Amino acid sequence: MRLRFFTLDVFTTRRFAGNPLAVVLGADGLDCATMQAIAREFNLSETVFVLEPRDSVNTARLRIFTPGVELPFAGHPTVGAAVLLATQRAPEMLTRHGVVIALEEEIGLVRCEVVRDASGAVLARFDAPRLPVRGAPAPHAAPLTQALGLEAEEIGFGHHIPSSFSAGVELVFVPVRSRAALDRARPDPAAFPALLGERIGAYLYTSETVEPSSAVCARMFANGVGIGEDPATGAAAAAFAGVAHAFEAPEDGEHEFVIEQGYAMGRPSRIILGSRIEAGRLVAVTVAGHAVLIQRGDLDL
Template identity: 45%
Template sequence: MRAGRKYFIYDVFTQRPLDGNPLAVVIDSEGLDTAAMQAIAREFNLSETAFVLPPKNPTHKACVRIFTPDYEMPFAGHPTVGTAIALSEMAEGNDLAGIFVLEENIGLVRCAIDKLNNGLFAEFDVPQLPEQLPLSADPEAIGAALGLGPHEIGFENHRVSLWSAGVPYIAVPVADLKAAAKVKLNNDAWVEFSPRKSEFAVASAYVYGRETVDHTSSFHARMIVPGNPSYEDPATGSAAAAFAGAIMRFDQPTDGSHRFWIEQGIEMGRPSRIRLEIDVAGGKLAAARIGGHAVRVAEGVLLA
């Protein structure tokens, strides 16, 4: 491995350092093979690390590969937002705004950068619209695996459902903030019924409710990744993309564009804000976009 590869650490879906979801972005990753990228991601030990490579199509901005400490992801939201802002900040001529395409394993991801609230804001088109997948597990069993009783599962007409926009999540609606706060995943119980998303891991839990801490938020959310140990993610763009399917299914928004702010990470002390926009046409989801801020908190050089 060639030494001297620059990296940045960003906190994503926030404008405040040490809030949001941390991300490592390795610049100039050309020459790294999959095993080396996996080892570097394991070294950073963040939920995800993004590796920037030359694009296959020279009209695109970059190719981006995304790794957790254990496996490669086809797509993820906070690495897309953080990498887009990192590349924009590095642009020649300090051109901080613009539209470009990133090549990810899931396909082409169109990103737009703009200035919003005295900071850079990145938004990307969801490359794969959410699809509802079959879920045979009993909702009460799912709730029990999260430490919730039957009376704490569901609100209005929202019910437990499984969605994927490239990465699958079991979306679990909860009655209120109190129920959301008590969630604790029992990994052994969860893996018994959760469909596998890869050879390494099962689908994660996306707990959401209409009651929020911030009055400007539309939904309150938590995302728990199963494993030994399981862990919580402070902001999850791919889950918000999948959640667009649940919004369409249960809220049935009218034709037109709709914007939702999702708060996440509050229970773990890393508050985050994710903007989800959806376009509805003919009663069906036509497009979705995920957006958020990111702030650089560290940088360095890989010497290994």
């Protein structure tokens, strides 16, 4: 069997930045074990497999794997796959007025709008398939300091305290007082997984940013999925809308801001997070980002 694959850099407009992604097309004949083996071979944060949709009105079905596990939903594979499918299947429409891509993921249907902007870069925006919900109580600051290599006074700022949220996968969100502390954080190999348990990672964030146009600078240390640090985490960004709503109490209306991630890894990434508040309630979340094609080839299986 020979399958076509592509790699893209996601949440960036330039090559060799952002979060690398592998996309394997025509994967209907693969079983779970083979998909997991291919994801381990690529050894990227995620590899996405494109299959025929269960419902023919949709564009495609996706299965998403880290090197260690399958995920029900992830943001950078959603953005990258949507950009690739739009540019492969409808390049003329993409240039004229954009394309709507409907992706069946394990979490449910994810609707994406893909457009080519004035600079020629391609951007995908998707509606979060689930609104953020609070998870289990977050660890206290003292065990977090040991697990993350920080000082107690470096955790928390403004109204922000550690919390847990999920928009499909649950993470611990840790507010960090400064970017210097954020850059210095290092998970302890024993204490970190013991503290997080079943949660998929810890998302550290600060309001001190590298780029003046960003609102938040973040790092995501993964837990139990076969990677260490993720350069850009769209599912975490979707859940972060719950954090922002809980601790910033934004007014009713539409809101949009940029989360920068991956800068400490030399993989600068920019995630555009949107939300809508009605009567004080978070009612909609969107995640957007660019993606650029890096390579294409064949898998011989």
